[in-house]
Amino acid sequence: MKSQTAVQRRSYRPADLAREHGISTQAVRNYERDGVLPPAPRTPNGYRVYSALHAHALRAYLALVSAHGYAAAGEIMRAVNAGDVDTALRAIDRSHAxxxxxxxxxxxxxxxxxxxxxxxxxxxxxxxxxxxxxxxxxxxxxxxxxxxxxxxxxxxxxxxxxxxxxxxxxxxxxxxxxxxxxxxxxxxxxxxxxxxxxxxxxxxxxxxxxxxxxxxxxxxxxxxxxxxxxDRGRAMLTAAARLADHLSPPDGPRG
The missing domain is CATH 1.10.1660.10 (Multidrug-efflux Transporter Regulator; Chain: A; Domain 2)
Structure with missing residues (x-):
């Protein structure tokens, strides 16, 4: 059985993240480019290496899209990835209102x-x-x-x-x-x-x-x-849980 540290340090390829959600690897790269996923480190050969942080971010973003729409979801994730959680929560508050x-x-x-x-x-x-x-x-x-x-x-x-x-x-x-x-x-x-x-x-x-x-x-x-x-109200509950996971990922504090 793998240790908790090994699980926390697991790396993901773009295809791994894409497969979980039934999207293309290019979509994953586009999400990183647009700032809804944190920047991924590269290997010496230039390949992206994603972590559990990125997996949680992608789950949060796609759940937020279902709950709040693309524009609000993008605003929320970009604010979170920039460390501005207050702005993210304010956008969520507007959507609930x-x-x-x-x-x-x-x-x-x-x-x-x-x-x-x-x-x-x-x-x-x-x-x-x-x-x-x-x-x-x-x-x-x-x-x-x-x-x-x-x-x-x-x-x-x-x-x-x-x-x-x-x-x-x-x-x-x-x-x-x-x-x-x-x-x-x-x-x-x-x-x-x-x-x-x-x-x-x-x-x-x-x-x-x-x-x-x-x-x-x-x-x-x-x-x-x-x-x-x-349906929208239930989607908001799911999105809140996914975002909470992203804010407290298994590989340590964000950032």
Missing amino acids: QLLRDRETLDAVEAAVGVLAVTGVPTGAAPAAPPATGRPDRPLTIGHLAHRIGVKPATLRKWEQAGVLVPQRGPDTGHRLYRVDDVRDAELAHLLRRGGYRLDHIATVLRQVRAAAGPEALVGSLEGWRRRLA
């Missing part, structure tokens, strides 16, 4: 879908006759819409600037005109604002609502969205 924002947005979209399912208001073109829920049968001015949902006209203008509402303009006057779908969007926005959601979340919600053929189609896409968020 984005995942949390995505989850909150998904919750907001699901809340909006629930409202649509209850009211039965379809997306798309305005119905030929006023629906039973009291939707207007003609476009509303900003003052009428503000009065209808209990906000100030300035609030509707702010929502428009944030992308929450997209009203048309009258061909003669240039004044804002809110169609039946715009009224629906304004009422959903008002509901979600009362629920504490930020305007950027609400704008994402309403883009989803407008893009869907109706609540049923949107429900199906939300299920896939939630699965992808869960």
Whole structure:
């Protein structure tokens, strides 16, 4: 049985590292060139000699790619290899914060879908006759819409600037005109604002609502969205473990 020291000092060829992950030896060399792997020493003949440090770095990098994407993974590994762990952790924090924002947005979209399912208001073109829920049968001015949902006209203008509402303009006057779908969007926005959601979340919600053929189609896409968020969260856990291994490799302190 090999001693612990012998295992720690084991050397790797580029092909050894590549084989473990099903990538090419050129990819391993490119990762070193790009700084996501530490520089490897060379033999007198010019061949690269990798160590357990490089094996851990490659495992960490590929796990980080799955969790945070190529750009963030590269930033994290280059910072770690430069000894700037704080910058690496800050990049990870940003990615986790984005995942949390995505989850909150998904919750907001699901809340909006629930409202649509209850009211039965379809997306798309305005119905030929006023629906039973009291939707207007003609476009509303900003003052009428503000009065209808209990906000100030300035609030509707702010929502428009944030992308929450997209009203048309009258061909003669240039004044804002809110169609039946715009009224629906304004009422959903008002509901979600009362629920504490930020305007950027609400704008994402309403883009989803407008893009869907109706609540049923949107429900199906939300299920896939939630699965992808869960997969990303699990990938982040794996990446954290791989990065922790890289920061405490078996062949001694980094650097």
